[in-house]
Amino acid sequence: xxxxxxxxxxxxxxxxxxxxxxxxxxxxxxxxxxxxxxxxxxxxxxxxxxxxxxxxxxxxxxxxxxxxxxxxxxxxxxxxxxxxxxxxxxxxxxxxxxxxxxxxxxxxxxxxxxxxxxxxxxxxxxxxxxxxxxxxxxxxxxxxxxxxxxxxxxxxxxxxxxxxxxxxxxxxxxxxxxxxxxxxxxxxxxxxxxxxxxxxxxxxxxxxxxxxxxxxxxxxxxxxxxxxxxxxxxxxxxxxxxxxxxx
Numbered sequence: 001x002x003x004x005x006x007x008x009x010x011x012x013x014x015x016x017x018x019x020x021x022x023x024x025x026x027x028x029x030x031x032x033x034x035x036x037x038x039x040x041x042x043x044x045x046x047x048x049x050x051x052x053x054x055x056x057x058x059x060x061x062x063x064x065x066x067x068x069x070x071x072x073x074x075x076x077x078x079x080x081x082x083x084x085x086x087x088x089x090x091x092x093x094x095x096x097x098x099x100x101x102x103x104x105x106x107x108x109x110x111x112x113x114x115x116x117x118x119x120x121x122x123x124x125x126x127x128x129x130x131x132x133x134x135x136x137x138x139x140x141x142x143x144x145x146x147x148x149x150x151x152x153x154x155x156x157x158x159x160x161x162x163x164x165x166x167x168x169x170x171x172x173x174x175x176x177x178x179x180x181x182x183x184x185x186x187x188x189x190x191x192x193x194x195x196x197x198x199x200x201x202x203x204x205x206x207x208x209x210x211x212x213x214x215x216x217x218x219x220x221x222x223x224x225x226x227x228x229x230x231x232x233x234x235x236x237x238x239x240x241x242x243x244x245x246x247x
Contacts, residue, residue: 020062035117042075067132122146197242
């Protein structure tokens with residue numbers, strides 16, 4: 001959701017990181033290995049040569065020995081790269097990665113999907129602070145609590161994303177209707193955000209009240225708190241945008 005609110009939290013940066021130790025870029029082989037070894041697939045969708053948060057995840061977690069030594073005991077890690085420099089990924093794998101991103105509705109980078117051997121998503125995450133040990137505990141917890149997250153958290157996340165997609169389409173339509181050059185379209189989009197944000201703010205505020213009242217098991221109480229925090233950030237973002245205080 002944060003990526004949808006802030007669009008793309010990425011800045012062009014020098015360098016590119018290679019596939020982390022212990023990962024494979026062969027999707028089908030990863031699923032077969034997960035089935036044979038009764039493990040969970042950890043699929044990293046990344047932009048290795050342009051995405052700043054991908055680089056941070058790689059530097060702080062994936063490249064650390066504490067992560068590479070341990071991750072294979074529970075997971076089969078898969079590296080799905082979407083670099084700006086297309087020469088970094090063979091054409092066949094570019095096509096395969098794109099198909100997978102579309103299949104799993106990946107909308108931002110880095111996205112980390114945790115899947116069973118049949119390719120069913122158990123949980124989803126992305127960049128997290130704290131280093132390799134904390135990240136491993138985080139993804140293991142997501143797998144363990146996957147059913148609870150699907151029941152209590154995911155429905156609200158889906159409603160929040162839907163609200164932002166609706167607003168985004170309305171703003172895009174207003175910009176296209178205005179016509180003119182890019183500067184004119186940008187001005188029309190900003191005006192549309194100011195005009196249309198009120199309805200989305202009201203919808204998110206209602207959702208927040210419903211979610212705050214949702215009783216969740218202690219195992220996912222931190223996940224509930226995190227989503228409430230993100231909701232508050234979303235409402236604050238749109239409130240400022242409705243007043244013309246665009247980031």
